[in-house]
Amino acid sequence: EVQKHSVHTLVFRSLKRTHDMFVADNAKPIPLDEESHKVKMAVKLRTEYGSVLHMPTLKENLREKGGPNTGDPYGHKQYSGNQGQELEYMITGTHPYPPGPGVALTADTKVQRMPSESAAQSLAVTLPASQSRLDANRTAAGVGDIYRHAGISERSQPPGMSVAMVEAGGNKNSALMAKKAPTMPKPQWHPPWKLYRVISGHLGWVRCIAVEPGNQWFVTGSADRTIKIWDLASGKLKLSLTGHISTVRGVIVSARSPYLFSCGEDKQVKCWDLEYNKVIRHYHGHLSAVYGLDLHPTIDVLVTCSRDSTARIWDVRTKASVHTLSGHTNAVATVKCQAAEPQIITGSHDTTIRLWDLVAGKTRVTLTNHKKSVRAVVLHPRHYTFASGSPDNIKQWKFPDGNFIQNLSGHNAIINTLAVNSDGVLVSGADNGTMHLWDWRTGYNFQRVHAAVQPGSLDSESGIFACVFDQSESRLLTAEADKTIKVYKEDDTATEETHPVSWKPEIIKRKRF
Numbered sequence: 001e002v003q004k005h006s007v008h009t010l011v012f013r014s015l016k017r018t019h020d021m022f023v024a025d026n027a028k029p030i031p032l033d034e035e036s037h038k039v040k041m042a043v044k045l046r047t048e049y050g051s052v053l054h055m056p057t058l059k060e061n062l063r064e065k066g067g068p069n070t071g072d073p074y075g076h077k078q079y080s081g082n083q084g085q086e087l088e089y090m091i092t093g094t095h096p097y098p099p100g101p102g103v104a105l106t107a108d109t110k111v112q113r114m115p116s117e118s119a120a121q122s123l124a125v126t127l128p129a130s131q132s133r134l135d136a137n138r139t140a141a142g143v144g145d146i147y148r149h150a151g152i153s154e155r156s157q158p159p160g161m162s163v164a165m166v167e168a169g170g171n172k173n174s175a176l177m178a179k180k181a182p183t184m185p186k187p188q189w190h191p192p193w194k195l196y197r198v199i200s201g202h203l204g205w206v207r208c209i210a211v212e213p214g215n216q217w218f219v220t221g222s223a224d225r226t227i228k229i230w231d232l233a234s235g236k237l238k239l240s241l242t243g244h245i246s247t248v249r250g251v252i253v254s255a256r257s258p259y260l261f262s263c264g265e266d267k268q269v270k271c272w273d274l275e276y277n278k279v280i281r282h283y284h285g286h287l288s289a290v291y292g293l294d295l296h297p298t299i300d301v302l303v304t305c306s307r308d309s310t311a312r313i314w315d316v317r318t319k320a321s322v323h324t325l326s327g328h329t330n331a332v333a334t335v336k337c338q339a340a341e342p343q344i345i346t347g348s349h350d351t352t353i354r355l356w357d358l359v360a361g362k363t364r365v366t367l368t369n370h371k372k373s374v375r376a377v378v379l380h381p382r383h384y385t386f387a388s389g390s391p392d393n394i395k396q397w398k399f400p401d402g403n404f405i406q407n408l409s410g411h412n413a414i415i416n417t418l419a420v421n422s423d424g425v426l427v428s429g430a431d432n433g434t435m436h437l438w439d440w441r442t443g444y445n446f447q448r449v450h451a452a453v454q455p456g457s458l459d460s461e462s463g464i465f466a467c468v469f470d471q472s473e474s475r476l477l478t479a480e481a482d483k484t485i486k487v488y489k490e491d492d493t494a495t496e497e498t499h500p501v502s503w504k505p506e507i508i509k510r511k512r513f
Helices: 007-022 034-049 117-126 131-149
Strands: 161-168 171-178 193-200 206-211 217-222 226-231 237-242 248-253 259-264 269-273 278-282 290-295 301-306 310-315 321-326 332-337 344-348 353-357 362-367 376-379 385-389 394-398 403-408 415-420 425-430 434-439 444-450 464-469 475-480 484-490
Touching (some): 206 475, 385 415
Parallel strands (some): 206 464, 290 332
Antiparallel strands (some): 161 171, 290 301, 332 344, 385 394, 394 403
């Protein structure tokens, strides 16, 4: 049987329970300890105002602030020992001082004030500078001179606070001033690119493309399992090579020998002798589709990357697998080689980019900034930098350690391919058929192209799988999902007046992630 209570009793009991529950609240702030608070404030003064503490500061207008008995910011009591005397300056610093003349310095009377910013600045102009301050100014000016004589712009100096020299009455005093946020420099003008030829002949998606070192012809690989060689000047088909039993995903022509290398989704990596147009070598080892390949520029080494999450290094002549580069946790989509360290760069569907030590066969650096698959990587032909493409951003990096430079935002699509020329034109090609052209140095997007698909194709068959500049860098070739190769060239009639840069010096937002 439930005992009945009045509402008053129930409410009272509820209140008591609540009170008992919260009476021992550990989250309540502990009482302030005077001694530790003074130590903390002294340390804070020394660290934040150490550079100006040796200066006297103008006495505050105590009448406006409620008279001389007003407590200071630290809660220390001030005594009116100096009433009736109007002092011009009060010397302030980290050490305590008496509140007025004739007052003994004791624990009860000591005062410790924070110098006010306005007073410190007004006195910094009028007071003669100390010798140490003059020496510091001389050193700072010397550093500035070094920067100027070396021809280095101010932008390259370390960011943060810049020391501005305030000149007044022949005295130099350094005052800290906040530096302006950096703005994007004006981009270099590039003429727009226009489509001038569409080459058809493949019966499936054109997945990869490469131009031979002599700039006479180029080669494409397709989902129709064939490799086709085309005349670059006329766009006419010269030769078809068959041998792959699945989509051809990568082709490259050697500059050191008359060989063409190809790889595909059939796990095969082939070496073709272009004098006989026959396969002369196979490189066996990958356990799944091979997505890309590249040749080392100075030694006879071939590097391939695969869906089996590895990249492999092959000796071209002996067909031996020199190293298996393991570390990625998903398909490796792209691989690039260069003569300088790091000699191998891979981008993967696990969202990371890895820079590899070729000799040891191990990772030097792993870049984890991208949030989505990295399907494209391109090395700048002149600078010691590279770019990577992902649906979240195109990012630029500095060798050898992969230091982040900047984001190129705006191409909101799955980026399959990147290409860059010596003039600093970066091209990104996407799965939806859009192509963006960027100024490499500033990251300014100066042109956007979405070419029409081949007649008879669906609009959904608009997609760019690969793009490359020819050896003269005057033509841009794209391999597309409508089974065509499109050739672009610079518009010779365009000038900076007819196609001005619609650029505004916006504040750079260089986010790391």
